[in-house]
Amino acid sequence: MFHRFLTLLIICISLMSGLAPKAQGATPQLSLNRQALFKELMAQEQAEGSNVNHLSFLDRGLASSPYKDEVEAIAERLARPHERTDVTATLEAHRDEDPMPPRGEMPRVIAEGPFSGFSPTLHSACVAVMRYKAAGPQLRWYGRRPLVNCQFWSSTKILQAFNLVSLLNSKHPQISIASTSLSPVGGSSPRIPFFSLMQNIVSYDKGVGYSNGGSETLGRFLLRQEREAMVEAHTGHDHSFRGAYGGGSLIARPRLVLGSGQTLLTAPSSIGSTGPNLMSPYDLTRMIAMAAWHMHLSSEQWVKGAQWHSLSTVLQAMGHDSARYLDVAVNKLGLVGKIDEVVMATKLGFGISSASRKAQLTYVGTFQFRDRRLSPPITRRMCFALRGEHTNAVALDAQMAVEVTDLVRLLANGAL
Numbered sequence: 001m002f003h004r005f006l007t008l009l010i011i012c013i014s015l016m017s018g019l020a021p022k023a024q025g026a027t028p029q030l031s032l033n034r035q036a037l038f039k040e041l042m043a044q045e046q047a048e049g050s051n052v053n054h055l056s057f058l059d060r061g062l063a064s065s066p067y068k069d070e071v072e073a074i075a076e077r078l079a080r081p082h083e084r085t086d087v088t089a090t091l092e093a094h095r096d097e098d099p100m101p102p103r104g105e106m107p108r109v110i111a112e113g114p115f116s117g118f119s120p121t122l123h124s125a126c127v128a129v130m131r132y133k134a135a136g137p138q139l140r141w142y143g144r145r146p147l148v149n150c151q152f153w154s155s156t157k158i159l160q161a162f163n164l165v166s167l168l169n170s171k172h173p174q175i176s177i178a179s180t181s182l183s184p185v186g187g188s189s190p191r192i193p194f195f196s197l198m199q200n201i202v203s204y205d206k207g208v209g210y211s212n213g214g215s216e217t218l219g220r221f222l223l224r225q226e227r228e229a230m231v232e233a234h235t236g237h238d239h240s241f242r243g244a245y246g247g248g249s250l251i252a253r254p255r256l257v258l259g260s261g262q263t264l265l266t267a268p269s270s271i272g273s274t275g276p277n278l279m280s281p282y283d284l285t286r287m288i289a290m291a292a293w294h295m296h297l298s299s300e301q302w303v304k305g306a307q308w309h310s311l312s313t314v315l316q317a318m319g320h321d322s323a324r325y326l327d328v329a330v331n332k333l334g335l336v337g338k339i340d341e342v343v344m345a346t347k348l349g350f351g352i353s354s355a356s357r358k359a360q361l362t363y364v365g366t367f368q369f370r371d372r373r374l375s376p377p378i379t380r381r382m383c384f385a386l387r388g389e390h391t392n393a394v395a396l397d398a399q400m401a402v403e404v405t406d407l408v409r410l411l412a413n414g415a416l
Contacts, residue, residue, distance in 0.1 A: 027414040028373045030333050034119075034402055037332060041398040055397040058348055058361065060324040062203065067327065067342055071319035075312035077343050077368065079295040082132040083379060097131070097138035100289065100301040106236040107141045110282065114410055115144040119388075121399045123360075124148055126281035127384045127407065128289045129416045130296070137296045139289070141282075142416060149239045149278040152387060153349030155362040156241065156277050157201055157215040161314045162287055162303055163230050164218050164265075168256065170305030172264055177310040182217060185253045185266055192217075192250070198317035202347060205320075212245035217254050221265055223272025231279075234303065235286045242275030284364045284385035291315060292345065292366040292383055318345035318365060326367055328401045329408040335369075339412075341379070343368035352393075359393035361400050362386065371412065380411050 041057075050056040062068050096109040115125060124145040130137050165177055183191040192214075200206045201214045219227060224242035231241055256265040290303050291311045303311065326344045330336060346365025353360055364385040370377045386403060390396035410416050 027412075029413050030335075030409045032333070032406055032409050034406060037405060038398055038402050041328070041401050042395065045394050045398055050394045050397065052352075052359065052393040055350075055393060057325055057328060057401050058323045058350060058397050060327075061322050062320050062324075065324055065327050065344075066336070067344055070342055071316065073341075074316045074319050074343050074345055075308075077341055078292055078315065078345075078366070079308060079312070082137075082296070083376075097133070097140055099136065100139055100293070100297050101236070102300045103234055103290075103302070103304060104236045106282075107139070110141040110143045110146045112143060112146075114142050114416060118144065118403055118406060119399055121388045121390050121396065122403045123387050123389050124150060124281050125384070125386045125403075126285040127382055127416065128285050129411065130289070130293055130381045137293070140416065141285075143282060146282045146285075147237060147280045149280050150387060151277065151351065151353070151360060152279060152281075152284060152362045152364070152385070153351045153360065154211065154215070154245065155284060155347050155349035155364045155385070156279065157211070157218075157245070158314065158318065158347050158364070159231055159241065159284070159287060160215050160218040160227075161198055161201075161317075162291055162306070162311070163227060164221055164256070165306045165310040165314060166230065166304050167221055167265055169307045169310055173305070173307055175258070175264065175310075176307070176313065178313040180256050180258060180264065182251060182254045183257055184251050185255050188261075190251070191257075194256075195313055195317060197250075198314060199320050202317050202322075203320040204322050209247050210250070212247045213250040215245050216247075216249040217251045220249055220251075220254055220267040220271065221256070223268055223270065224275065225273045228275075230304075231283060231287065234290060235283045237280060237283055237286075239279035239283055240275050241277055241279060242273060243277035244274070281364075281385035281387060285383050288364060288366055288385070289383040293381070315345045315366070318347055319343075321346040321348060321365070323348035323363055325363055325401050325404040326365075326408065329405040332405050333409055333412065335408075335412065338373050339369040339371055341368070341370040350393075353389070356389070358389045358391055359396050360387065360389045361393075361396050362388075363400060363404065367408070367411075382407075382411055382416065 045056045126143040126146040201211045228241040349362035366383045368381045
């Protein structure tokens with residue numbers, strides 16, 4: 001009788017264990033020889049004839065990326081509900097986890113520890129990592145000079161798009177910005193579809209001038225001081241965002257229209273009070289996180305008024321970024337074939353400082369993947385804003401690739 005009971009008990013335990021998630025086990029740890037990687041990448045720069053006008057990794061372009069066919073899946077992957085294994089995984093416990101702060105409030109803690117071993121070339125940075133726990137999505141914030149306002153060049157162009165989405169959906173929540181075009185007030189030509197414009201702003205397929213003019217067109221729907229105030233109302237951090245991108249606007253005074261010709265928004269006749277674009281890496285990381293993780297957040301944590309059908313259009317356009325530092329990172333860390341469901345939505349920035357004469361390179365965006373090295377897999381997510389500077393643009397390009405690779409290593413190791 002006892003043996004029969006014991007047999008039944010063993011069967012029940014086996015069945016119950018089959019219903020429970022498998023334990024992930026220890027996260028496989030990746031290592032990186034930073035000096036060796038920099039030397040390898042510099043050799044590639046030299047072999048490819050890299051120079052200040054065309055840098056090997058900044059200007060590589062989407063066409064060469066092994067992830068070019070996955071851009072169409074960006075919106076669906078970012079919006080996908082969390083997996084049960086994300087909640088049950090407990091091996092990578094961290095302190096200083098909090099929900100996304102409400103709109104206009106700053107994070108409680110931005111830790112600087114993880115960047116201690118990074119190159120001084122990385123002038124400033126901010127990273128937000130999201131992980132599901134039983135209480136819901138929890139964030140950890142990291143940074144190097146995360147609140148220092150500085151020049152982020154063309155990376156700030158994405159903020160013009162997020163502001164426009166906020167304006168549109170606050171007034172017309174049912175309308176996706178993908179269904180709109182831009183045309184001049186009092187005229188019908190040119191008429192530029194929003195997604196086409198946004199994609200060219202990010203990819204530079206129509207040149208730097210078109211990207212600059214297109215971003216200025218998106219920004220014309222707010223006075224310069226209103227543009228700045230809108231971003232500050234989301235991040236809770238004071239900065240300056242009243243500058244232009246050079247070359248003027250593609251459309252001097254644009255309106256946003258539907259295919260039927262209905263005008264949804266009209267730009268003011270004045271541009272308002274001008275000034276520089278100086279903001280912190282935290283500001284950019286916060287705005288990207290509020291947009292990319294929209295479907296995992298509550299309404300007080302969202303980009304104000306924004307709807308996912310519009311935010312996802314901007315994020316998908318960011319999948320066309322010319323800079324491919326994340327491609328380098330995945331390859332050099334040996335993660336090819338070990339991760340899937342990849343999301344890379346980024347925006348580069350580059351310029352030469354008139355004061356220091358140093359090259360300055362910025363890289364902001366969101367990166368997500370399913371880590372199949374664990375069983376069952378878990379999804380890893382981060383948003384980031386990185387800014388480097390160096391007297392040599394080619395060396396800066398290679399060094400930024402090293403910094404991104406090391407950051408991805410920390411994420412994959414569960415160290416963030």
